[in-house]
Amino acid sequence: MAHFEIRDLSFSHATARGKACLSHVDLTVEKGEYIVLCGRSGSGKTTLLRHLKSVLAPGGKKSGTVLFNGMPLEEVPPFEQAAKIGFVMQNPDDQIVTDKVWHELAFGLESLGVAPNAMRARVAEMACYFGIQDWFHRDVETLSGGQKQLLNLASIMAMQPEVLILDEPTSQLDPIAASDFLNTVRKINIELGTTVILSEHRLEDIFPYADRAIVMEQGRIIADDTPGNIGAKLWAQKSDMFAAMPAPVRVFYGAHCEGTSPLTVRDGRTWLSRSFPQGASIPSLPDTPAPAASEPPALSLREVWFRYEKDSADILRGVHAEIPTGCIYAIVGGNGAGKSTLLKAIAGIAKPYRGKVSLFGKPNKGAKLFKGTLAMLPQDPKSLFAAKTVREELLEMCTDEEKIAAAAQSCDILSVMDSHPYDLSGGEQQRAALAKVLLTEPKLLLLDEPTKGIDGFFKEKLAETLKKLTAEGITVIMVSHDVEFCAKYADLVSMFFDGQIMTTDTPRRFFGGNSFYTTAANRMSRHVFSMAVTAEDVVALYQRNTASQEG
Amino acid sequence: MKQDAFSRCHPAVSFLFFILVMLLGVLIQHPAFVAAGVCAALAYYLLLTGTKGLKLLLFSLPLLIAVAVLNPLMNRTGRTVLFTVFSIPYTLESLIYGTVLSGIFLLMILWCGCYGAVMTSDKFTSLFANLIPALSLLLVMVLRMIPNFMRKGRQITGARMAIGKSVAGDAKYTEKAKNGMLLLGSLTDWALEGSIVTADSMRSRGYGTKKRTSFLQYRFTLRDGILMFMTLFLGAGVVFSMLRGDTAAAFTPLWDVAPLSPFGLGCYLLLLLLPTFLHLKEALTWHILRSGI
Numbered sequence: 001m002a003h004f005e006i007r008d009l010s011f012s013h014a015t016a017r018g019k020a021c022l023s024h025v026d027l028t029v030e031k032g033e034y035i036v037l038c039g040r041s042g043s044g045k046t047t048l049l050r051h052l053k054s055v056l057a058p059g060g061k062k063s064g065t066v067l068f069n070g071m072p073l074e075e076v077p078p079f080e081q082a083a084k085i086g087f088v089m090q091n092p093d094d095q096i097v098t099d100k101v102w103h104e105l106a107f108g109l110e111s112l113g114v115a116p117n118a119m120r121a122r123v124a125e126m127a128c129y130f131g132i133q134d135w136f137h138r139d140v141e142t143l144s145g146g147q148k149q150l151l152n153l154a155s156i157m158a159m160q161p162e163v164l165i166l167d168e169p170t171s172q173l174d175p176i177a178a179s180d181f182l183n184t185v186r187k188i189n190i191e192l193g194t195t196v197i198l199s200e201h202r203l204e205d206i207f208p209y210a211d212r213a214i215v216m217e218q219g220r221i222i223a224d225d226t227p228g229n230i231g232a233k234l235w236a237q238k239s240d241m242f243a244a245m246p247a248p249v250r251v252f253y254g255a256h257c258e259g260t261s262p263l264t265v266r267d268g269r270t271w272l273s274r275s276f277p278q279g280a281s282i283p284s285l286p287d288t289p290a291p292a293a294s295e296p297p298a299l300s301l302r303e304v305w306f307r308y309e310k311d312s313a314d315i316l317r318g319v320h321a322e323i324p325t326g327c328i329y330a331i332v333g334g335n336g337a338g339k340s341t342l343l344k345a346i347a348g349i350a351k352p353y354r355g356k357v358s359l360f361g362k363p364n365k366g367a368k369l370f371k372g373t374l375a376m377l378p379q380d381p382k383s384l385f386a387a388k389t390v391r392e393e394l395l396e397m398c399t400d401e402e403k404i405a406a407a408a409q410s411c412d413i414l415s416v417m418d419s420h421p422y423d424l425s426g427g428e429q430q431r432a433a434l435a436k437v438l439l440t441e442p443k444l445l446l447l448d449e450p451t452k453g454i455d456g457f458f459k460e461k462l463a464e465t466l467k468k469l470t471a472e473g474i475t476v477i478m479v480s481h482d483v484e485f486c487a488k489y490a491d492l493v494s495m496f497f498d499g500q501i502m503t504t505d506t507p508r509r510f511f512g513g514n515s516f517y518t519t520a521a522n523r524m525s526r527h528v529f530s531m532a533v534t535a536e537d538v539v540a541l542y543q544r545n546t547a548s549q550e551g
Numbered sequence: 552m553k554q555d556a557f558s559r560c561h562p563a564v565s566f567l568f569f570i571l572v573m574l575l576g577v578l579i580q581h582p583a584f585v586a587a588g589v590c591a592a593l594a595y596y597l598l599l600t601g602t603k604g605l606k607l608l609l610f611s612l613p614l615l616i617a618v619a620v621l622n623p624l625m626n627r628t629g630r631t632v633l634f635t636v637f638s639i640p641y642t643l644e645s646l647i648y649g650t651v652l653s654g655i656f657l658l659m660i661l662w663c664g665c666y667g668a669v670m671t672s673d674k675f676t677s678l679f680a681n682l683i684p685a686l687s688l689l690l691v692m693v694l695r696m697i698p699n700f701m702r703k704g705r706q707i708t709g710a711r712m713a714i715g716k717s718v719a720g721d722a723k724y725t726e727k728a729k730n731g732m733l734l735l736g737s738l739t740d741w742a743l744e745g746s747i748v749t750a751d752s753m754r755s756r757g758y759g760t761k762k763r764t765s766f767l768q769y770r771f772t773l774r775d776g777i778l779m780f781m782t783l784f785l786g787a788g789v790v791f792s793m794l795r796g797d798t799a800a801a802f803t804p805l806w807d808v809a810p811l812s813p814f815g816l817g818c819y820l821l822l823l824l825l826p827t828f829l830h831l832k833e834a835l836t837w838h839i840l841r842s843g844i
Contacts, residue, residue: 053755055751055755056751056754056755077760078757078760079757082755082756082757082760083757087755089748089751089752091748093699093745094744094745094752095748095749095752096695096752097691097692097695097749098688098691098695099672099673099691099692099694099695100673100691102673102766102768103673103691103766106765106766107753107756108757109766110763110764110765110766111753111756111757111758111759111760111761111763112757112760113761113762113763113764114764115764116764116765116766116767119764119766119767120767123766139698140695141695141698141699141702152752155756156756159756347713349709349713369715370712370713370714370715370717371715374713375714375715376710376714378706378709378710378713380706380710382741382744383703383706383707383709383710383711383737383741384710384711384714385737385740385741386734386736386737386740396716396733397714422740422744436714437714440714440715446713
């Protein structure tokens with residue numbers, strides 16, 4: 001008997017004016033399966049997942065049936081649903097109910113009325129399984145984002161669910177915490193046999209292990225196959241979602257190969273080695289030159305030292321950099337390396353105790369700085385929203401209708417001007433926030449983790465917007481964990497480590513020279529090609545080399 | 552946190568102890584009892600907090616002195632006039648009364664300090680989880696929300712500062728006020744949005760499907776039972792002594808304080824020193840254990 005059986009499920013929100021969120025979805029989930037659900041934001045993934053648990057199902061017009069263990073879901077009592085269907089949501093913070101780690105672990109069991117002794121055993125067991133015993137007594141507030149999300153997972157698993165549903169659980173986490181989290185999910189699936197249904201943008205870490213990948217578009221399932229075959233289907237359909245596939249898949253089909261694609265870097269390497277047994281005759285693409293230094297530079301940092309308190313450790317330890325005008329400059333580096341602090345120092349929010357920060361040849365000072373010189377887009381766009389509609393948001397910044405229209409145009413939010421900012425998708429929220437920031441007419445734009453929580457499609461849109469801005473002469477500085485994004489769109493990339501900028505180079509030379517801190521496309525191709533850092537690079541080289549072999 | 556034997560007892564024992572000593576502390580005005588109380592509370596307070604706690608006490612010193620010195624200006628019923636200020640007779644009796652009052656005040660500060668160190672929020676909430684589950688959960692959620700709210704507030708402040716919408720700095724006063732209001736609105740929106748997720752998370756984990764049980768962090772052991780009995784027994788002794796009139800004290804218009812009762816004072820001191828004894832006993836055990844090695 002199938003675990004979940006969805007038959008002809010259609011649904012439209014009460015407010016969506018007849019627009020269907022789900023249309024005629026048919027899906028069967030077997031016991032013990034590991035299923036990945038992918039699709040652009042707004043494609044109906046969340047809506048579909050929420051229909052698998054009655055208390056979370058959104059209100060609206062619904063037709064079709066959802067069977068859980070052969071029984072219509074509505075007829076499964078809430079108590080049983082709570083225990084058997086575990087649901088982890090996106091936001092690590094807001095899901096947590098209580099103030100202590102131990103209490104959060106016990107919360108579900110308390111609600112289910114589990115007897116005290118049984119509860120002690122289950123909580124202890126889960127704390128051990130998830131490695132939580134070291135922070136068992138801590139305040140929830142002292143945990144990192146990754147720990148919080150792990151706690152959410154553990155507190156669901158303490159209820160011993162049969163099926164675990166996760167709705168973009170890693171979108172707010174940094175890559176290392178995200179892959180830790182996903183490894184834990186995989187371990188649960190393998191060791192406990194729990195059925196897993198997971199929706200994700202970051203497919204690199206999951207695809208190799210999933211049993212099935214399901215792709216959604218506009219409320220419909222457009223592909224449902226093993227991860228190895230799904231790429232071929234999407235390529236044939238010329239779907240937008242192809243761009244979200246892991247790099248080995250994109251390279252494989254991008255180079256017009258047929259059959260089952262490699263899914264991991266390792267398999268991709270084997271495939272490339274087999275394709276070019278004698279090595280490549282054309283090993284690299286012509287390098288793009290670094291942007292020329294400008295006089296004065298958009299930003300110059302000279303020996304900048306900073307620490308938060310007199311007796312604390314230095315966060316910035318002699319940062320030195322000169323950034324030319326009109327380029328996209330990316331700073332990559334590990335977690336907690338002080339990248340965000342560096343942005344604060346540039347913005348004059350953190351005052352260095354030694355060294356000089358100058359913008360366009362002038363020292364940065366005072367409140368004037370934020371009117372026409374510099375502005376920063378925060379990590380979470382919600383922290384900029386204060387009004388009822390996007391239009392009002394922009395009116396807060398300036399009253400000139402024309403300027404507002406221009407900013408909305410360049411950020412592509414004209415269609416959502418009258419929506420409440422909280423009703424927008426992650427990508428739209430970010431562009432609305434960006435429009436708001438741009439109305440301060442900055443010459444230097446700082447971005448803190450601009451690709452966090454947004455999908456591949458919106459990333460591309462963001463890149464377009466940024467390119468447009470640099471064409472207008474605005475300099476963009478971003479800190480990011482997203483090496484793929486930096487490799488593809490930045491003009492200059494710097495590595496930030498140990499409070500200093502270690503190296504700066506063009507993305508090709510920068511990532512081409514690294515062996516670990518680099519893109520998946522580079523890791524899979526570095527033994528054959530040199531300095532191919534994006535999937536497009538690898539595809540181009542593959543095609544040139546095969547052409548030269550045949551010719 | 553510092554290791555303390557009394558802090559590791561069952562929360563019910565600690566809670567009962569603090570309720571009892573605070574009640575007695577407020578009710579008894581007999582100078583000998585107050586002085587003994589301050590000494591005992593101070594001993595335990597210093598054991599718990601060390602030099603950090605001492606600093607807090609120094610800060611409250613001016614207030615305590617003010618209570619003692621200013622009392623005669625409010626209370627003018629004494630007989631022995633020392634001098635007159637602004638044609639108000641400043642009397643010895645009300646000065647003594649003020650001193651006793653400030654002693655009681657100090658006693659309360661000390662007990663509150665000890666309470667804060669011993670009865671952490673999770674002890675309090677788990678104590679009431681069985682008695683008043685809904686209220687206890689509410690309290691837990693509030694405790695979760697306050698730091699969450701503050702963190703979001705800081706985040707919004709920082710984000711708005713970087714687009715020139717600061718609430719500090721050299722902008723005009725009206726503009727700063729307007730920015731402050733917007734910040735508050737933004738925070739409220741965000742919190743409401745978050746509370747929807749929290750509610751979903753609660754319902755998704757079966758909140759309201761059955762009668763709640765609670766995770767027992769603390770087990771009530773025989774030792775806890777004995778301690779509780781001792782607390783109640785000594786407390787009863789003090790109350791008995793109070794009813795007998797051992798603690799009666801009037802300061803104005805004339806000094807009229809009951810003669811010292813060794814029984815009442817003994818019970819009171821023993822009661823207040825219970826946590827200190829526990830602490831010292833454990834320290835001694837450790838000392839012996841270590842020197843035995």
